[in-house]
Amino acid sequence: MRLLIPVVVLLILSVAAPPVAAWRPWPHLFPNTSVSSPTAPNPKPDLAASKKYEGSSEFVHLRYHMGPVLTANITVHPIWYGTWSPSQKHVIRAFIRSISPTRPSSVPHPSVSAWWRTVRLYTDQTGSNITAIVRLGAEKNDRFYSHGEQLTRFSVQSIIRTAVTARTRPLPVNPRGGFYLLLTSSDVGMDDFCGNVCGFHYFTFPSVVGYTLPYAWVGNSGGRCAEVCAYPFAIPSYVPGRRPERAPNGDVGVDGMVSVIGHELAEMASNPLINAWYAGGDPSFPTEIADLCEGIYGTGGGGAYTGQLLVDGRSGGSYNLNGVRGTKFLVQWIWNPYLNYCNGPNALDL
Numbered sequence: 001m002r003l004l005i006p007v008v009v010l011l012i013l014s015v016a017a018p019p020v021a022a023w024r025p026w027p028h029l030f031p032n033t034s035v036s037s038p039t040a041p042n043p044k045p046d047l048a049a050s051k052k053y054e055g056s057s058e059f060v061h062l063r064y065h066m067g068p069v070l071t072a073n074i075t076v077h078p079i080w081y082g083t084w085s086p087s088q089k090h091v092i093r094a095f096i097r098s099i100s101p102t103r104p105s106s107v108p109h110p111s112v113s114a115w116w117r118t119v120r121l122y123t124d125q126t127g128s129n130i131t132a133i134v135r136l137g138a139e140k141n142d143r144f145y146s147h148g149e150q151l152t153r154f155s156v157q158s159i160i161r162t163a164v165t166a167r168t169r170p171l172p173v174n175p176r177g178g179f180y181l182l183l184t185s186s187d188v189g190m191d192d193f194c195g196n197v198c199g200f201h202y203f204t205f206p207s208v209v210g211y212t213l214p215y216a217w218v219g220n221s222g223g224r225c226a227e228v229c230a231y232p233f234a235i236p237s238y239v240p241g242r243r244p245e246r247a248p249n250g251d252v253g254v255d256g257m258v259s260v261i262g263h264e265l266a267e268m269a270s271n272p273l274i275n276a277w278y279a280g281g282d283p284s285f286p287t288e289i290a291d292l293c294e295g296i297y298g299t300g301g302g303g304a305y306t307g308q309l310l311v312d313g314r315s316g317g318s319y320n321l322n323g324v325r326g327t328k329f330l331v332q333w334i335w336n337p338y339l340n341y342c343n344g345p346n347a348l349d350l
């Protein structure tokens, strides 16, 4: 009988586990604030009201809808659209190369590959896990803006078709593990960019591209809306009281893209055809395993607070994951289906 008391206490603690509070400072969450009218009375935005999933994980019903997940080795094919510097490409390539486990383990804890372990917890109906292997494959440059500087969601498929049918060095067509990652430079616009999206993933239609290929788009928000899409490396004026974190690779737009790329990769792997893992009843607006944790990078994260981060003593950059060859990244956490909350390898034991 005496033993009962500590057991009850433990149970209460685990039920009160970290709440879900995915967040990004979308302008529409602050409708009474206008950057152009700084004299308007401070609307004191209710940060709690912007939480997508208020309260606790009890409200999250992540379900498996019987479709495939990416169990085959993944090969990422970046399409560099617009103007990219070698150092920008270097950061994004290093992140992709850091996802597969290194042998022997040469990357210090907490590593990018340990972060991907949460993604690997998701299985298909045969019980096969998402692959541990994510490779950087052939790349394509689209440096002359083949579809202009203002893209639509639909033009992404045309750009991919251009890349896989190019006369010189076309990207390989790999419907089994290929992942086509369209990356646009900061001078390129996209439908809903900055207002509602920083990236998205979907799959190509055979009628347009000739194949069903999972793809994602992620834009460089630097100089455009870094305070939204590269938050917390830039902070909007309507989020008072927070200082920007220093970007670990010294490029606010690209360091912000890394987390969005991680977000889209995790969701593509667990929901490539939008019929596998997501919450919510409407497959047109699925809430996927990374949506649930947007803006959460460490223990205690939620609302405008990122959670506990690490700081690189050399550069002063904030990060939460180590990558290959001494690289560092800040990448959002992923929903863990067993813990029923967001988690990452830099979590502090509470």
Ligand SMILES: *[C@@H]1O[C@H](CO)[C@@H](O)[C@H](O)[C@H]1NC(C)=O
Pocket (backbone or CB within 6 Å): 031, 032, 043, 044, 045
């Ligand atoms: C925002 O503006 C609307 C319409 O003017 C008003 O009804 C609402 O109370 C305002 N909200 C806040 C938080 O000030």
Ligand SMILES: *[C@@H]1O[C@H](CO)[C@@H](O)[C@H](O)[C@H]1NC(C)=O
Pocket (backbone or CB within 6 Å): 073, 133
């Ligand atoms: C997947 O990657 C692993 C590790 O590199 C390799 O041993 C295996 O042969 C690959 N499988 C396929 C089907 O390419």
Ligand SMILES: *[C@@H]1O[C@H](CO)[C@@H](O)[C@H](O)[C@H]1NC(C)=O
Pocket (backbone or CB within 6 Å): 117, 120, 121, 122, 123, 128, 129
């Ligand atoms: C595979 O998924 C199962 C079910 O989620 C999990 O228990 C197991 O740890 C996963 N294996 C790996 C290698 O991640």
